[in-house]
Amino acid sequence: MQFLLNLDVPDLDAAIDFYTRALGLRLSRRLFAGSVAELLGGPAPLYLLQQAAGSQACAGAQRDYRRHWTPLHLDFVVDDLEVACTRAEAAGARREQGIRSEAWGRIAVFADPFGHGFCLLQWQGLGYAEVSDTAERGA
Template identity: 80%
Template sequence: MQWLVNIDVPDLDAAITFYTQALDLRLSRRLFDGDVAELLGGPAPLYLLHNPAGSTACVGDERDYRRHWTPLHLDFVVDDLPAACDRALAAGARSEGAIRGEVWGRIATFADPFGHGFCLLQWQGRGYAEVS
């Protein structure tokens, strides 16, 4: 099985800039007449899909890029959490709290410029295995 990660965005060029600067990903190619950008540099390709605000997202729902909660979000594991936080903020992320320490490591929560939440994690010891 292969995983693909897709993120809807209202402004594809701004999203390419954000995700390449914030997370050190690189643009591999543009697909589907330029409406999709493939970013590489992580364990799975990340696809940015241009879908304007107000376009149909699913039956009875329209895309809204204000900050929103969703039960699905991405965590990015980094080697240097403070440096990764600085990089994300410089690229346009919004911090949603201070760095927190946990048994398994440290975590910082953010929103991207398009309303999607994400976390930056730095493992300590064996990561999540520390709690098993």
């Protein structure tokens, strides 16, 4: 099975610029007459899909790029959280919470310029395995 990430954006060129500068992803190719950009550099391709604000997203819903909450968001694991935060903010991300420490590592919460939330994570120790409820903790 292959895993792909698709993210609607209102301005494809601005989104390419943001995600390449903020997270170090790289533009691989454009698809569908230039309306989709494939970004590589992470464990799964990120496809940016140009979709106009106000266009129909699904039955009864229209796309709105003001800051919004969604139960699905992107987390990016980084080696140096402070450096990654500085890079993301320089590219246009808005930090929504300060860095906080957890048993598994540290986290910073952001919004991209298109209203999508994302987090930067830096593992500590075994990462999420530090808080595992299963016997497979060391696996």
